[in-house]
Amino acid sequence: MVNQFFSYIFQGTSVTVAVTLVALPLGLILGLLLALLYNYGGFWVSRLAAAYSLIMRGVPPIALLFILYFLLSGRLINLTPFWAGSISLGIISSAYQMEILRGALQAVGEGQMTAARAIGMSRLQAIRYIIIPQAIRLAIPPWSNEASIVLKDSSLVYAIGVPEILRRAQQLSATTQQPFLAFGAAALIYFVLVFLVNRGLDLLAEKTKLPTSMA
Amino acid sequence: MIDTPYILQAKNLTKIYGENVIFKDISLDVHKGETIVIIGPSGTGKSTLLRCLNLLTPVNSGQIFLEGEEITAHGVDHDQVRQKIGMVFQNFLLFNHLTALGNVMIGLTKVKKMPPEKAKQKALHELERVGLADRAHHYPAQLSGGQQQRVAIARALAMDPLVMLFDEPTSALDPELIGEVLGVMEQLAHEHMTMLVVTHEMGFAREVADRIIFMEKGSIVEQGSPEDLFERPQHARTREFLGKISELYGKKEKK
Amino acid sequence: MISFFEFFVRFLPDLLSGMGMTLLLTAEGVLAGFILGLAATLARTYGGNFWRNLAIGYIELFRGTPLLVQVFLLYYGLPGLGITLSREWSAFLALGLNSGAYQAEYLRGSILAIGEGQMLAARAIGMSKWKAVFYIILPQALRLAIPAWANEPVSLLKATSVVFLIAVPELMTRAKLIASRTYDPISSYLAVAVLYLVLVYLVDATMKWLERRTRLPGFSAVGER
Numbered sequence: 189m190v191n192q193f194f195s196y197i198f199q200g201t202s203v204t205v206a207v208t209l210v211a212l213p214l215g216l217i218l219g220l221l222l223a224l225l226y227n228y229g230g231f232w233v234s235r236l237a238a239a240y241s242l243i244m245r246g247v248p249p250i251a252l253l254f255i256l257y258f259l260l261s262g263r264l265i266n267l268t269p270f271w272a273g274s275i276s277l278g279i280i281s282s283a284y285q286m287e288i289l290r291g292a293l294q295a296v297g298e299g300q301m302t303a304a305r306a307i308g309m310s311r312l313q314a315i316r317y318i319i320i321p322q323a324i325r326l327a328i329p330p331w332s333n334e335a336s337i338v339l340k341d342s343s344l345v346y347a348i349g350v351p352e353i354l355r356r357a358q359q360l361s362a363t364t365q366q367p368f369l370a371f372g373a374a375a376l377i378y379f380v381l382v383f384l385v386n387r388g389l390d391l392l393a394e395k396t397k398l399p400t401s402m403a
Numbered sequence: 404m405i406d407t408p409y410i411l412q413a414k415n416l417t418k419i420y421g422e423n424v425i426f427k428d429i430s431l432d433v434h435k436g437e438t439i440v441i442i443g444p445s446g447t448g449k450s451t452l453l454r455c456l457n458l459l460t461p462v463n464s465g466q467i468f469l470e471g472e473e474i475t476a477h478g479v480d481h482d483q484v485r486q487k488i489g490m491v492f493q494n495f496l497l498f499n500h501l502t503a504l505g506n507v508m509i510g511l512t513k514v515k516k517m518p519p520e521k522a523k524q525k526a527l528h529e530l531e532r533v534g535l536a537d538r539a540h541h542y543p544a545q546l547s548g549g550q551q552q553r554v555a556i557a558r559a560l561a562m563d564p565l566v567m568l569f570d571e572p573t574s575a576l577d578p579e580l581i582g583e584v585l586g587v588m589e590q591l592a593h594e595h596m597t598m599l600v601v602t603h604e605m606g607f608a609r610e611v612a613d614r615i616i617f618m619e620k621g622s623i624v625e626q627g628s629p630e631d632l633f634e635r636p637q638h639a640r641t642r643e644f645l646g647k648i649s650e651l652y653g654k655k656e657k658k
Numbered sequence: 659m660i661s662f663f664e665f666f667v668r669f670l671p672d673l674l675s676g677m678g679m680t681l682l683l684t685a686e687g688v689l690a691g692f693i694l695g696l697a698a699t700l701a702r703t704y705g706g707n708f709w710r711n712l713a714i715g716y717i718e719l720f721r722g723t724p725l726l727v728q729v730f731l732l733y734y735g736l737p738g739l740g741i742t743l744s745r746e747w748s749a750f751l752a753l754g755l756n757s758g759a760y761q762a763e764y765l766r767g768s769i770l771a772i773g774e775g776q777m778l779a780a781r782a783i784g785m786s787k788w789k790a791v792f793y794i795i796l797p798q799a800l801r802l803a804i805p806a807w808a809n810e811p812v813s814l815l816k817a818t819s820v821v822f823l824i825a826v827p828e829l830m831t832r833a834k835l836i837a838s839r840t841y842d843p844i845s846s847y848l849a850v851a852v853l854y855l856v857l858v859y860l861v862d863a864t865m866k867w868l869e870r871r872t873r874l875p876g877f878s879a880v881g882e883r
Contacts, residue, residue, distance in 0.1 A: 243855065246854065246855040246858040246859065247816070247851040247854050247855055247858075248816040248817070248818075248819035248820075248830070248854055249816070249819075250819045250820055250822070250830065251819060251830060251833070251847050251850055251851045251854060252851065254843065254847040255844060255847045255848055255851060258843045258844045258847070259844060262844075299492070299494060299496045300496065300498060300499070302459060302492070302496065303492065303496035303497070303498065303555075304498070305459060305482075305485060306457065306459060306485055306489075306490040306492075306559075307485065307486065307489075307490075307509075307510035307514060307558065307559065307562055308482045308483065308484075308485040308486030308487075308510065308514045308562065309482065309510070309513065309514055310482045313513055313514070317509060317513050318498050318500075318509075321500045322498075322499055322500045325500065336722075340723070340724040340725075341724070342724075343724040343726045343727055344726065344820070346726065346823075347823055354724075354726065354727060354730065357730070358730070358734070361734060361735075361738075365738075366738055367734045367735045367737060367738040368731070368735040368736065368737075368738030368739050369738065370735070371727065371730050371731040371734060371735040372731065372735060374727055374730075374731075375719075375723045375727050375728070375731055378722070378723045378724055378727055379718075379719065379722040379723050382722040382723070383722060398499065398500060398542050398544060399542050399544065399545055400542075400544040400545070
């Protein structure tokens with residue numbers, strides 16, 4: 189009984205992890221693209237990227253999820269709830285990740301670009317070899333926070349019927365008549381997952397940290 | 404290559420930012436192996452002139468020639484030009500995520516597409532030239548300002564530039580670290596590297612320069628050998644400036 | 659676009675009837691969260707072992723789990739323990755508890771920024787620990803926390819939207835009703851998104867205004883970069 193209980197919720201866990209693993213990298217790629225366009229794309233492109241960010245971050249994720257979900261599983265495109273939900277979460281996260289990366293790119297500073305151009309690098313080479321490697325390091329701590337937000341927001345796809353942890357907990361609560369246990373277990377699993385994500389990215393930040401002390 | 408005695412030549416350069424004329428009608432001939440020091444009060448366009456010479460900043464009018472070829476012409480690949488003109492900045496601008504060796508290597512591997520092993524050999528050689536072979540694996544944050552600036556010089560030298568531009572290379576340094584950087588530059592001058600140096604270090608100008616250019620308010624007021632300029636300045640403004648600067652820096656400069 | 663505009667105008671009164679609940683939940687949540695967050699921070703920073711661990715447990719638990727799960731645990735879960743809450747109470751409690759955990763972190767950051775020196779100076783003139791906290795530390799810390807804290811009302815405003823999943827009659831619930839009535843979910847949720855955008859903008863502008871009004875010259879938590 190207890191065994192069954194947990195194996196059922198663990199199936200939901202793998203769906204939650206899968207949703208996060210689709211949404212987070214998608215948000216990263218879109219966010220990086222947007223941040224580069226914002227920083228290096230010229231006046232109008234930069235304005236457009238800023239407007240995208242402002243609008244996406246000004247609307248609750250659940251409302252955006254519904255709009256995107258109905259667009260992605262409608263007549264033109266017809267994705268399964270899992271893919272529509274995961275991709276929607278990725279698009280939502282892209283605006284937040286853009287802000288993180290934009291800040292990091294700006295924090296690297298104009299001087300690094302100037303120095304790279306001075307040894308004959310093209311703009312693209314400078315962005316790729318000089319700016320981005322430094323920006324990524326600066327972005328890890330805030331990005332770690334965003335990763336756990338996406339993980340937690342993955343619970344929203346419950347609303348479009350994806351069988352993730354929360355949906356499983358609800359079904360269990362109905363069959364076992366133990367609602368507190370069922371939802372408590374769901375909370376516990378999320379807690380462990382969030383903890384693991386934060387700890388993992390802390391380790392990454394530690395490993396990629398540049399030495400600072402004078403030797 | 405067009406046959407010319409000049410490595411670098413500027414003709415009637417003018418730079419205007421909005422309403423501000425940074426410099427106007429500047430012409431300059433740089434011979435091969437010559438060390439030129441540009442002096443003058445702050446804000447007279449010396450640094451901007453250097454940035455214009457390696458095309459980091461576009462000029463509004465005028466022409467620049469590198470080994471007789473016009474680099475301000477249409478269709479010239481700016482990245483190619485900058486490989487041949489080394490630049491050293493006031494605030495070093497080392498790449499923070501790379502070691503000293505990495506800083507010197509990256510132009511070789513990514514811009515010149517040199518194989519990594521060969522690039523490493525060359526980079527180590529350049530670090531040795533500036534006396535920092537033993538710091539190859541240190542990151543910028545682990546180096547003193549003087550060491551960082553020497554790595555920056557090695558980074559520029561590694562590209563085998565035809566000419567080196569120094570933009571106030573010692574003005575961000577603590578006094579006790581200035582000497583090591585000037586020492587490296589002096590050695591380069593002795594090796595007949597062609598150099599254009601903007602600095603307030605009058606001792607260096609006097610000892611090392613072949614020619615000194617005094618710039619003020621965006622124009623070249625006077626130029627000549629160190630002896631001519633220091634002993635027999637032709638213009639009242641030059642005299643005044645040299646008087647003030649030796650008052651300010653005099654004590655430090657005395658040997 | 660014209661048709662969406664017509665749609666928006668036609669259903670605006672319907673949507674607006676949910677706005678009161680959304681704003682009420684936001685205000686209640688921010689207020690309850692502030693009291694909880696302040697208590698948790700004080701317990702964590704100045705309390706004994708037991709209170710400190712309790713506060714850390716509360717903060718980590720509520721920051722480490724999704725708000726939606728917290729809402730469900732209160733609304734669907736608690737009846738399993740014999741405690742039954744209304745939808746509105748569940749929503750209010752979940753939002754307050756959740757916001758409290760985040761507000762505790764803002765406050766803790768600014769208390770840490772005040773530093774040991776202020777406490778030392780207060781104790782040196784004979785104040786007790788709690789007197790020093792209330793008369794010296796908090797007046798400074800609360801002011802320092804304002805810029806970071808000013809984001810909380812906006813993020814809570816957005817967060818209230820998830821309580822539509824337990825059918826609290828706020829904005830999203832209205833949008834869902836309109837969607838099922840018109841068979842046009844995209845327009846319905848777009849309409850509610852526009853409304854949220856306006857609300858977020860207004861709350862954000864208010865907070866920025868407040869921030870400017872309360873700014874002290876030369877007094878900020880971290881040096882500007």
